Amino acid sequence: MFDRPSPSLLIAEARRALEGGVAPGFPQKVVANALGIAQRQLEMGPALEEEERTRLVDLLGPEEDLASLNGRLAVAIRSASIDAEEPALINHLIRTTVAKLEIDQPAYPAFRAWRGSKPDQA
Amino acid sequence: MGAEHELADALLAAAREAGIDASEVTGLRQLSGGASKEMWAFDLVTAGGTTIPLVLRRQPAGRRFSSQGLPSVAAEAALVRLAEGVGVPVPSVAFELAPGSAAGDGYAMARITGETVGGRVLKLPELEQARAGMARHCGEILARIHGAGGYEPLGLRQIGAHEELAALEERHRLTGHDRPVFEFALRWLKGRLPVERARVLLHGDFRNGNLMVGPEGIRAVLDWELAHVGPPAYDLAWLCVTSWRFQRPDLPVGGFGTREDLIAGYEAAGGAPVDRAELHAWEVFQTMNWGVMCAGVAEAFLEGSRSIEAGVIARRASETEFDLMRLLAPDHEAWNVR
Numbered sequence: 001m002f003d004r005p006s007p008s009l010l011i012a013e014a015r016r017a018l019e020g021g022v023a024p025g026f027p028q029k030v031v032a033n034a035l036g037i038a039q040r041q042l043e044m045g046p047a048l049e050e051e052e053r054t055r056l057v058d059l060l061g062p063e064e065d066l067a068s069l070n071g072r073l074a075v076a077i078r079s080a081s082i083d084a085e086e087p088a089l090i091n092h093l094i095r096t097t098v099a100k101l102e103i104d105q106p107a108y109p110a111f112r113a114w115r116g117s118k119p120d121q122a
Numbered sequence: 123m124g125a126e127h128e129l130a131d132a133l134l135a136a137a138r139e140a141g142i143d144a145s146e147v148t149g150l151r152q153l154s155g156g157a158s159k160e161m162w163a164f165d166l167v168t169a170g171g172t173t174i175p176l177v178l179r180r181q182p183a184g185r186r187f188s189s190q191g192l193p194s195v196a197a198e199a200a201l202v203r204l205a206e207g208v209g210v211p212v213p214s215v216a217f218e219l220a221p222g223s224a225a226g227d228g229y230a231m232a233r234i235t236g237e238t239v240g241g242r243v244l245k246l247p248e249l250e251q252a253r254a255g256m257a258r259h260c261g262e263i264l265a266r267i268h269g270a271g272g273y274e275p276l277g278l279r280q281i282g283a284h285e286e287l288a289a290l291e292e293r294h295r296l297t298g299h300d301r302p303v304f305e306f307a308l309r310w311l312k313g314r315l316p317v318e319r320a321r322v323l324l325h326g327d328f329r330n331g332n333l334m335v336g337p338e339g340i341r342a343v344l345d346w347e348l349a350h351v352g353p354p355a356y357d358l359a360w361l362c363v364t365s366w367r368f369q370r371p372d373l374p375v376g377g378f379g380t381r382e383d384l385i386a387g388y389e390a391a392g393g394a395p396v397d398r399a400e401l402h403a404w405e406v407f408q409t410m411n412w413g414v415m416c417a418g419v420a421e422a423f424l425e426g427s428r429s430i431e432a433g434v435i436a437r438r439a440s441e442t443e444f445d446l447m448r449l450l451a452p453d454h455e456a457w458n459v460r
Contacts, residue, residue: 003440004299004420005433017430033434070300077305084309087454090447093303094456097447100440108441110364110371110448114457 001052001070001096002045002103007038014038040103048099055092126150132225133164133178140217143169153177159195159347163233166216176216180228193277196221198346199229200276208270210263211342213334236334236341241368243335244377252339257379259340260328260361261387268322268354269392278323279350283315286352290411297417303443307410310450315403318353320394326350328357329366330376354394358384359404364445365412365438406449413442 005013014034022028049066056069060076063069073092076082082089101111130147137144146167153161162178181195192198196218206212213231221227237243244253281289287308294304326348334342360366362374362381370377375384385396420436423429 001300003417003437005423005436009423010433010437013428013430013433016428030430030434034430037434037437067300070302073302074300074305077302077309080309084306089306090451090454091456093306094447094451094454095459097303097440097443101444104437104440108444109367109369111441111444113371114448 001049001066002041002100007041007045010034010038037104040106045103048102052092052096052099055095059088059092129162129225130164132219132223133166133230136219136223136225137166137217137230139220142166142174142217145169148173159228164230166230174216175233176230177213177233178225178228178230180219180226183224183226192347192349195226195228195347197276198349199231201273201346201349202229202231204270204273204276205267205343205346208266210266211340213342213344234334234341236336238331238334238344240329240331240366240377243330243333244368244370248337249335252335252337253378255339256333256335257375257381257383258387260333260375260379261358261384261389261393262391263340263343264325264328264354264357264361265388265391265393267325267328268357268394270323273323273351280321281350281352282321283318283353286356286407287311287315290407290414293414293418294410297414297421299417299420301417301439301443303446304410304413307406307446307450311403311407311410314399315407316397316400318355320354321351322354324350324352324354324357326357327360329361329363330368330378331366333376353404355396355400355404356408358388358396359401359408360411362401362405363408363412364448365409365441402449406446409442409445409449413439413446416442 011034014031017027017031022031053063053066053069056066056073057063059082060069060072064072073082077084077089101108105111130150133147133150134144137147144166148165148167150162150164153163159179159181162180164176164178166174166176168174179195179198192201199215199218202212202215206214213234216230216232218229219225219227237246237249243249291308294301294308325343325346327345328343332343332345333340334344361376361384364371367373367377373379374381381401389395416435416439419432420439423432423436
């Protein structure tokens, strides 16, 4: 489940900034970043969220919408009703986090470094 | 501009009140203005004709003070003086604005030059020499801050590991957004964040970005407004948070050095021996701390504090989730899958 603000809010804010005039350099980069997040989420978000939902159903059972599944997972971790060492749980958290970075910040240096150090795909 | 004339006059009066034989304020210009604090550069000309380059840090009269640490901007000056007294490089305080001053609440300090932008500190070729010794120097500086006494009259917030963790959890809950990774980190921390052996004076925001650097090394430690009293590892770990390493995630200390150098400098300068497991636990805490700050920006955005910058910062919470999973499950096989 991706974070807020939603793509439409990011686009609205970028548009508002552009209407007001954006200085070159860093301020322009910020607007471009916001639009990049929105674009990536619109393009890749639905498929990534479907994968996330499938993993959550495997972990927690009966399917619901993504928000309630995430709510249930949060409660399960907090109340220790799920084993914190459970490999499937950690697998889900890592996969979901990687998906979020794909959308939010694929250029985050630590993310890029991990990417670059990964074994080549067969 | 009338307002600037008034400010110049108020500065001149404050300088004279502090016993400086000042005849004129010249070259007054605003450097930056945040939501509450402003920075102004100016020159103080003495009766003898000497020019003293200064910077004013102030909150204009009538604005509400917003800090988690100190009671006022002027109170920060006392802390900066204290830090200077124990050998911490800081911009020396020239004078404070008296309570009720027309110029507001604040103080004037020496205007020094150097690089403060984190990414540039790591990239500029002329700072290469400085970078080599910076992790150790940070350790020495932190040991001096943590060893300082006499801060009791400043009325700083005191908060230990247990309360810090409860407050972090509370702040996360207040965002109203379910984050399984933060829950996972909280559960881990509850079993592992050790109670501190001692509480010391902390800078509270000691990281790359708040250090002014020149070719010879660290010239000044800036931004003291989050100073408080608590566990020494709080400062050491904040400096190591991955987000403050900018383009160099491979160098854990600010993107410029190693934990070994940081700890060696800290212990050599009289800091209490650093327990690596404790430091690791605090790095987890501080990574989530930054994440909760970003998540808080998201909530503020949705409640109406909208700006493009806030929108982008809000979407940085996930970088801390990535860093938390790297810290908490570095060897899990999921990392090997595309």
